[in-house]
Amino acid sequence: MNENNFDDALIELFVKSREMYGDIIDTFWFYDGDLCPSCNKRKIDAVFLGKESALSVNGFMYHDMNTLIGYFLCSYCVTNLFAKGDQQKDLYHNLEENLKAAYHEHLKSQSS
Numbered sequence: 001m002n003e004n005n006f007d008d009a010l011i012e013l014f015v016k017s018r019e020m021y022g023d024i025i026d027t028f029w030f031y032d033g034d035l036c037p038s039c040n041k042r043k044i045d046a047v048f049l050g051k052e053s054a055l056s057v058n059g060f061m062y063h064d065m066n067t068l069i070g071y072f073l074c075s076y077c078v079t080n081l082f083a084k085g086d087q088q089k090d091l092y093h094n095l096e097e098n099l100k101a102a103y104h105e106h107l108k109s110q111s112s
Helices: 005-023 075-082 087-111
Strands: 025-028 047-049 053-054 058-062 069-070
Touching: 005 053, 005 058, 005 069, 047 075, 058 087, 069 087
Parallel strands: 025 069
Antiparallel strands: 047 053, 058 069
């Protein structure tokens, strides 16, 4: 993905989120770690759809902090999170907790 497409995707994510959540979004932060925030094991990579590849651009509204957190996932977690089943809820909960922890680490690093 070239940098312009990446920027456009992030802007679209922010605009759509503003439409959904309105003025409660005070801050936007993008998780830029090397490892997938869901599993914390694999590097973020593309999902292959036939001959095409795609990154899964996602957003999580961290209501306690009024912060929209953008993130990518590894292809393994994208597949698991979009699969149906009881395990999906646990996977999302784990992902959200990991994103919250990463955001708090980011805030700590900014204050030092």
